[in-house]
Amino acid sequence: MDETYKLILVEDDASLGYLLSEYLGMKGFEVLWAKNAKEALLNVKTNFFDLAILDVMLPDMDGFELSQKVKTINPNLPFLFLTARSLKIDVLKGFSLGAVDYLKKPxxxxxxxxxxxALLSRLVASGSEQGKTTTYIIGDYFLDTDTFELKYKGENIKLTGKEFDLLTLLAMNKNQLCTHKEILTTIWDKNDYFNKKSLNVFISHLRKHLGRDPRISIVNVNRRGFMLRVGEEK
Known part of the structure; x- marks a missing residue:
């Protein structure tokens, strides 16, 4: 390979996880092995990957649900499923959720x-390689996911880790609803009353940070969630 591709392997079986991670490493891939869904989500939030390999049967969450949570963090990350299931309906479900491939065990x-x-070659050739866009334009603001900075006309605005993660999620879904559940499970890993109260506080902080551009608003949508709305320039 001309470049090293970074993969995240999510597999709870210790023997298989070790075998695959070692074998893929020998073949020139950089592999991060996550043993459960929670560990996988934490790594997807903080690392760049070219491809996710997801086991369907995980102890804390099935791979189908995990794939949807991964997509809320990085909608451009391609994924394939590994499964012992052989039912056609499971295979079809995997592809319907956006999987680029589906391999049956063993x-x-x-x-x-x-x-x-083959998958990575096709994705690169089609221009679908993820990770190219690392800066989100939010009105007159720029959110740089490489340097973890929010900039306004050249001025750096300091964000806390939670503020940055929350704004990134909203920016990835600009002008679209992010539900309370999606935000809380992605950023806080738990959807409960106390984290929802914390979410409201962080939304207030972000509104202040983004307040210099009147076109930008973070809208509370019918108690369902929040939307980062960016209007047309006046």
């Missing part, structure tokens, strides 16, 4: 590598 390591190389 896994043939050589076939997995061939599939991964």
């Amino acid at each position: 896994i043939d390591e050589e076939e997995l590598v061939v599939r991964i190389n």
Whole structure:
């Protein structure tokens, strides 16, 4: 490979996880092995990956649900499923959720590598390689996900970690609703009353940070969630 691709492997089976991560590493990939869904989500929030490999049967959350949570964090991250399930309905469900491939266990390591190389080559060739856009334009503001900075006309605005994560999620879904559940499970890992109160506080902070551009608003949508709305320039 001309460049090293970074993969996240989510597999709770210790033997298989070790085998696949070692084999893929030998084949030139950089592999992060997460043993459950919670660990996977924490890593997707803080790291760049070219491809996610998700086991369907996980102890804390099935791979189908995990894939949707991953998409709220990074909608451009392609993923494939590994599963012992052989039912056609499960395969169809995987593809309907956006999977780029679906491999049944027991896994043939050589076939997995061939599939991964083919997928990554196709994604790069089609211009679908994720991670190219690392700066979100929010009116007159720029949110840089490489330097973790919010900038307004050249001035850096200091954000806390939670403020940055929350604004990034809203910016990724600009002018679209982010539900309370999506935000809380993504940023706080738990949807409960106390975290919802904290969310309201952080929304207030972000409104102040973004207050210099009157076109920008963070709207509370019918108690369902929040939307980062950016209007047309007047």
